[in-house]
Amino acid sequence: MSVMRIGHVNLRVMDVEAARHHYENVLGLIPTHQDASGNVYLKGWDEWDKYSVVLSQSDRAGMNHVAYKVEHDADLDVLKRRIADYGVEVDEVPPGYLECCGRALRFQLPSGHQMYLYAETEYVGKAVGTTNPAPWPDGLKGCGAHWLDHVLLMCELNPEQGINKVAKSTAFVREVLDFRLVEQVMVGPDQSIQAATWLARTTTPHDIAFVGGPRMGFHHCAFFLDEWGDVLKVADVMAKHHVKIDVTPQRHGITRGYTIYFFDPSGNRNETFAGLGYLTQPDMPVITWTEDQLARGIFYHSGELNEAFTSVYT
Numbered sequence: 072m073s074v075m076r077i078g079h080v081n082l083r084v085m086d087v088e089a090a091r092h093h094y095e096n097v098l099g100l101i102p103t104h105q106d107a108s109g110n111v112y113l114k115g116w117d118e119w120d121k122y123s124v125v126l127s128q129s130d131r132a133g134m135n136h137v138a139y140k141v142e143h144d145a146d147l148d149v150l151k152r153r154i155a156d157y158g159v160e161v162d163e164v165p166p167g168y169l170e171c172c173g174r175a176l177r178f179q180l181p182s183g184h185q186m187y188l189y190a191e192t193e194y195v196g197k198a199v200g201t202t203n204p205a206p207w208p209d210g211l212k213g214c215g216a217h218w219l220d221h222v223l224l225m226c227e228l229n230p231e232q233g234i235n236k237v238a239k240s241t242a243f244v245r246e247v248l249d250f251r252l253v254e255q256v257m258v259g260p261d262q263s264i265q266a267a268t269w270l271a272r273t274t275t276p277h278d279i280a281f282v283g284g285p286r287m288g289f290h291h292c293a294f295f296l297d298e299w300g301d302v303l304k305v306a307d308v309m310a311k312h313h314v315k316i317d318v319t320p321q322r323h324g325i326t327r328g329y330t331i332y333f334f335d336p337s338g339n340r341n342e343t344f345a346g347l348g349y350l351t352q353p354d355m356p357v358i359t360w361t362e363d364q365l366a367r368g369i370f371y372h373s374g375e376l377n378e379a380f381t382s383v384y385t
C-alpha cells in the first residue's frame with residue numbers, strides 16, 4: 072500500500088486570527104490545537120485525525136506544504152527508496168517535527184512544491200463518534216465542511232522553453248507514489264502537451280491536481296460537502312460573511328463536481344466541492360479534455376474561464 076489519502080495542508084496566512092475566523096466560522100472547521108509557534112490546527116467534523124489544515128503566520132500567502140498519509144509506517148521505508156531511486160532528494164524528519172505526527176518523509180515534487188508523507192498522527196475521532204452516530208453533529212458553523220478533499224497546485228508550463236512541470240509532477244506521483252491518472256487536459260500541436268492533470272489514490276476523481284501556469288504556486292484547497300443544495304447554501308454563507316467569491320455555484324466538467332470558489336482573508340483560494348463526481352477504479356480509462364473544450368471542462372455551464380481563475384493564485 073502506498074499513499075492512502077490527503078492528510079493536511081499547511082497554508083501561509085498574513086493574519087492568523089483573521090484566518091482562524093474564516094476557516095472556523097465560514098468553512099466550519101473545528102480548531103483542535105495551537106502549537107508553541109502560534110500555528111493553528113483545524114479539522115472537519117467528519118475527519119478523525121487531529122487536523123487537516125494548519126495556518127501559519129507569514130508575510131505572504133500560499134502553501135508551505137501538503138502532506139499525504141500512508142497506511143503503514145513501513146510504507147515510508149519503501150517510498151523513501153522509491154523516491155530516492157527516481158532521483159528526487161528525500162529526507163526523513165523525526166516524530167513530532169510535523170506536530171502530532173510520527174516520522175515523515177520530506178521532498179519536493181518536480182513542480183517545486185514541498186510534500187510530506189507520514190503514517191501516524193494523533194486520533195481524535197469524528198464529531199459524531201463511532202457508536203450509533205448521528206448523520207451530522209449539532210452546532211456546525213458556516214459551510215460545515217466534512218473534510219479536506221484535495222489540493223490543486225500550479226506548475227510552471229512553458230512549452231516554448233521545453234518546460235512542463237505538470238507532466239513531470241504527474242509522472243512522479245504516478246510512477247513513485249502510485250497515483251492513478253484520472254483526467255487530463257491536452258493542448259498544443261497534436262494535443263501533445265499535458266497541461267493539467269487530476270490524479271487519485273482514493274476512489275474519488277482526484278486527491279491532487281496539477282495545472283500549468285507561468286509560475287509554480289497554490290491554486291486552491293477544497294473541502295467536501297454532500298450535495299448541490301449544500302453548495303447553494305455555502306454561497307449564502309459567503310455572502311453573509313462578506314467573503315470574496317471567485318466563482319459562483321457551478322458544475323465542473325472535469326470530475327463532475329459541484330463547486331464554488333472563494334478566498335480566505337489572505338487571498339488563498341478555497342473551494343467547496345460537493346458530490347461524488349464518479350467512482351474511480353484502477354482499470355478506469357483516462358479521460359482526456361481537448362484544448363478547445365478546456366473552459367467547458369472547468370466550468371461546464373458557462374463554458375467560459377474568467378481570466379483571474381487561471382492567473383490569480385498564491
Ligand SMILES: [Fe+2]
Nearest residue numbers: 223293342344
Ligand atoms: Fe478543486
